[in-house]
Amino acid sequence: MTDAVPAQGRPATPAPLSERGDFIREIVAADLRDGRRTEIVTRFPPEPNGYLHIGHAKAICLNFGIAREFGGRCNLRFDDTNPAREEQEYIDAIQADVRWLGFDWGDHLHYASDYFEQLYAWAQDLIRQGKAYVDDLTADQIRDYRGTLTDPGRPSPFRDRTPAQSLDLFERMRQGEFENGARVLRALIDMASPNINLRDPVLYRIVRASHPRTGDAWCIYPTYDFAHGQSDAIEGITHSLCTLEFEIHRPLYDWLLGNLPVPSRPRQVEFARLNLTHTVMSKRILHKMVTEGHVRGWDDPRMPTISGLRRRGFPAEGIRDFVTEVGVAKADSVHEVAMLEHSIRAVLNRTAPRRMAVLDPLKVVITNYPEGRSEEMEVVNNPEDPAAGTRGVPFGRELWIERDDFQEVPPPKFFRLAPGREVRLRAAYFVTCQEVVKDADGTITELRCTYDPATRGGDSPDGRRPKATLHWVSAADAIEAQVRLYDHLFTRPDPGAEGDLFADLNPASETILAGCRLEPALAATAVGETVQFERLGYFCTDPDSGPDAPVFNRTLTLKDSWAKVAAKG
Ligand code: ATP
Ligand code: MG
Numbered sequence: 001m002t003d004a005v006p007a008q009g010r011p012a013t014p015a016p017l018s019e020r021g022d023f024i025r026e027i028v029a030a031d032l033r034d035g036r037r038t039e040i041v042t043r044f045p046p047e048p049n050g051y052l053h054i055g056h057a058k059a060i061c062l063n064f065g066i067a068r069e070f071g072g073r074c075n076l077r078f079d080d081t082n083p084a085r086e087e088q089e090y091i092d093a094i095q096a097d098v099r100w101l102g103f104d105w106g107d108h109l110h111y112a113s114d115y116f117e118q119l120y121a122w123a124q125d126l127i128r129q130g131k132a133y134v135d136d137l138t139a140d141q142i143r144d145y146r147g148t149l150t151d152p153g154r155p156s157p158f159r160d161r162t163p164a165q166s167l168d169l170f171e172r173m174r175q176g177e178f179e180n181g182a183r184v185l186r187a188l189i190d191m192a193s194p195n196i197n198l199r200d201p202v203l204y205r206i207v208r209a210s211h212p213r214t215g216d217a218w219c220i221y222p223t224y225d226f227a228h229g230q231s232d233a234i235e236g237i238t239h240s241l242c243t244l245e246f247e248i249h250r251p252l253y254d255w256l257l258g259n260l261p262v263p264s265r266p267r268q269v270e271f272a273r274l275n276l277t278h279t280v281m282s283k284r285i286l287h288k289m290v291t292e293g294h295v296r297g298w299d300d301p302r303m304p305t306i307s308g309l310r311r312r313g314f315p316a317e318g319i320r321d322f323v324t325e326v327g328v329a330k331a332d333s334v335h336e337v338a339m340l341e342h343s344i345r346a347v348l349n350r351t352a353p354r355r356m357a358v359l360d361p362l363k364v365v366i367t368n369y370p371e372g373r374s375e376e377m378e379v380v381n382n383p384e385d386p387a388a389g390t391r392g393v394p395f396g397r398e399l400w401i402e403r404d405d406f407q408e409v410p411p412p413k414f415f416r417l418a419p420g421r422e423v424r425l426r427a428a429y430f431v432t433c434q435e436v437v438k439d440a441d442g443t444i445t446e447l448r449c450t451y452d453p454a455t456r457g458g459d460s461p462d463g464r465r466p467k468a469t470l471h472w473v474s475a476a477d478a479i480e481a482q483v484r485l486y487d488h489l490f491t492r493p494d495p496g497a498e499g500d501l502f503a504d505l506n507p508a509s510e511t512i513l514a515g516c517r518l519e520p521a522l523a524a525t526a527v528g529e530t531v532q533f534e535r536l537g538y539f540c541t542d543p544d545s546g547p548d549a550p551v552f553n554r555t556l557t558l559k560d561s562w563a564k565v566a567a568k569g
Contacts, residue, residue: 022328024269028066028239031267040072041238043110044098045228047079048090048212050283051298051305052097054319054340058274061323063241064103075108075235081227083211091212093298097306101316108235112227113213115234119222120174122230122260123185123203127166131259132203133159134169135186142184145191146199153191153199173206176219180206185220189255197252201225229253233262240268244332274326275334277493279304285501294505295489301542301553302489302509312486313530313540313555315351318344337488342562348530348538348555353381353388355525356426356471357518357533357552359483361400363446363475366431369397374476377457379427393519395428398475400517405470406447408436415467417447424469426534430455471534478517481550484542485511522550530555 031037042063046052052060067074076098080086098105112119126132135158137145147153161169170185172178185204193199203226208219232240240253247270257265275281281304289295289303298305301312309319322343326335356379376392401417410418417423422432435448454461458469487509489495495504525531530540538555545551 023330024062024239024241024271024328025066025069027269028070031238032070037238039238040067040070041075041236042067042072042241043075043077043232043235043237044105045077045079045112045231045242046094047082047085048087048094049082049085050090050287051093051303051307053281053283053286053304053306054276054309055274055281055304056097057101057306057319058323058326058328059241059243060098060101060103061320062271062328064098064105066239066241072238073108074103074105075110075237076105077110077112077231077235079224079228079231080111080113080211080213081221081224082207083209083221084207086212088212093307097310100310101306102320110231110235111213112222112231113211115227115231116214116218116222118234119227119230122262123222123226124167124170125260126187126203127163127170127185129259130163130188132166132185132187133161134166134173134183135159135200136183139181142186142202146196147191149196153196155191156186156200159188159191159200170204173204173220174218176208178206180208182206187252187256189252195248195251197225197249198255201252225249225252226256229256229266229268230260230262232266233257233260233264236264237266238264240266242268242270243273244270244330245273246270270330272329272332274323275332276304276337276340277334278337278488278490278495280490280495280501292502294502301484301486304489310528311540311542312553313348313538314344315347315530318347321347334494336493336562338560338562341556342560345538345556345558345560348532350384351382352530352532352538354379354383354532354534355519355522356393356473357481357483357516357522357536357539358400358402358471358473358478359513359516359533359536360403361473361515361517362403362406362444364399364401364431364472365446365448366397366399366451367434367448368450371397373397374474377427391521393427393521394474394477396474396476399425400473400475400478401425401447401470403444405468406433406444408444416470417468422452422464422466424455424458424466425472426469427458428456428472429453429458430460430464430466471536473517473519475517477520479520479523479550481516481518481522481552483513483516483539483552483554485513485554487511516552518550518552522552525550532558 044060044063064074135156137156145154184202186200189198191199204220207221250268253268299307299311322340374396377395378390379393381388406417407414419433422430429451431449431451433449437446439445489509490504491506492504495501525541527541527543530538533539537557539552542551542553
């Protein structure tokens with residue numbers, strides 16, 4: 001049965017919950033324990049009308065996670081019932097994204113379109129039972145007749161058609177006799193129901209659009225409501241988990257299952273959508289972002305899509321951790337994007353190799369370092385992971401440092417390089433600035449420094465301890481790269497809350513830096529690998545990179561604003 005589990009029917013000591021208890025896992029555990037189910041089958045049912053976003057990641061982790069924890073299975077089913085908006089590109093991208101997130105549907109890749117014949121036969125069955133009819137009202141008229149939350153609906157003048165008439169018209173709808181929108185098939189339920197979804201909902205509409213899988217075989221397509229529950233039943237889904245907006249559709253879901261000779265009775269359970277600040281989750285809006293050119297594509301590193309986050313350098317593990325942290329609840333909420341970033345940093349801090357890169361280079365010449373000489377400094381790859389070992393980083397007479405690590409007239413509390421001041425170059429030597437060279441405009445073009453050979457490796461035998469340690473790159477060995485810095489896509493935490501959503505786009509969401517200088521080891525960074533540029537943040541190679549023209553994306557800065565929030569509790 002699909003009825004809700006009566007709360008009072010639960011034993012005092014519930015069965016052990018999975019690693020992460022939530023109300024859905026409790027329902028699943030209780031259904032197994034009480035013998036209502038012997039095996040758990042879930043599904044992730046995307047509509048292939050866009051790329052997946054991080055909200056979908058929540059549904060993916062939930063459905064596949066529950067199947068894994070309870071020894072069941074999770075199907076990937078494309079809810080491909082609206083060919084006007086669906087494309088093979090999306091079908092392929094969705095599969096790649098689910099796999100990348102770490103989940104596997106085995107042999108259970110399904111399409112609602114695989115069931116079109118069965119769904120059609122069931123629609124005829126409903127008509128024969130007098131529980132569905134063909135209606136000639138237009139879409140506008142249907143909306144008008146439907147009534148409102150306070151007013152009951154009115155019956156369509158075609159509601160009294162006999163099953164024989166409706167069967168004939170439905171057949172001819174399928175044969176393509178009528179124009180798009182000329183007729184629909186509706187369930188015959190209750191035009192006065194307080195639930196508008198039960199006021200004779202539309203089950204089939206005429207749509208002439210080529211379908212990515214069935215081509216032009218059909219010109220009528222089932223609605224979400226008619227396709228979804230029946231597809232669940234065909235696949236033997238036990239728990240059909242969906243977001244809260246479908247709660248009001250549940251009576252219809254159950255009505256259809258109860259009135260059709262379906263092979264199984266799935267149970268629909270709703271949970272809250274995942275929302276994040278400073279971004280949007282709706283595929284419709286994300287689609288617009290792409291087509292109107294606000295971003296460079298669905299996988300633009302600023303997009304909240306799975307492919308965008310991947311390109312940005314977010315590891316799948318960090319996304320899964322975030323989703324676990326958010327949990328599953330029954331009330332809608334918006335999470336700080338800083339919380340997602342915190343989960344990502346936690347993974348990257350453990351796993352990302354450290355490297356040195358200078359984004360805004362300023363030349364340093366070490367005047368007492370012999371011309372033509374060079375050496376290799378041994379630098380730790382990841383202080384969090386001794387197994388990551390060390391690497392050699394070339395050092396020479398000419399180096400690049402970060403322009404903002406020098407101040408000619410240092411303000412109070414500025415401890416980095418300044419005239420006459422000594423600083424440590426990371427894992428190399430102490431250097432002291434002796435002279436500032438400027439061009440005709442007064443722009444600093446070069447610093448002339450001296451080094452102390454006794455401080456090799458970054459320690460002084462006499463115990464001198466400079467207040468600052470700078471990163472650097474050897475000028476003779478540096479690789480030149482483009483680096484793209486990213487910030488929130490929208491300036492407001494709640495984009496569009498006060499007017500036009502697109503007016504809230506952050507004009508500085510992307511900053512492109514050319515002529516950055518990287519240590520040579522970064523030439524070997526593969527696309528998809530994220531490293532830490534010391535002191536600057538996490539960065540990854542972008543697929544736009546050419547053989548001698550690397551492009552790096554800033555995944556995140558090192559500053560974790562969520563850690564502070566979390567610590568304050
Ligand atoms: P959108 O409104 O963003 O276009 P959708 O719900 O139309 O999303 P579908 O492809 O139909 O997208 O969604 C597939 C599954 O993912 C559904 O079960 C849906 O409930 C779930 N889902 C979609 N968005 C979210 C979200 N923000 N949080 C959690 N689950 C989501
Ligand atoms: Mg949808």
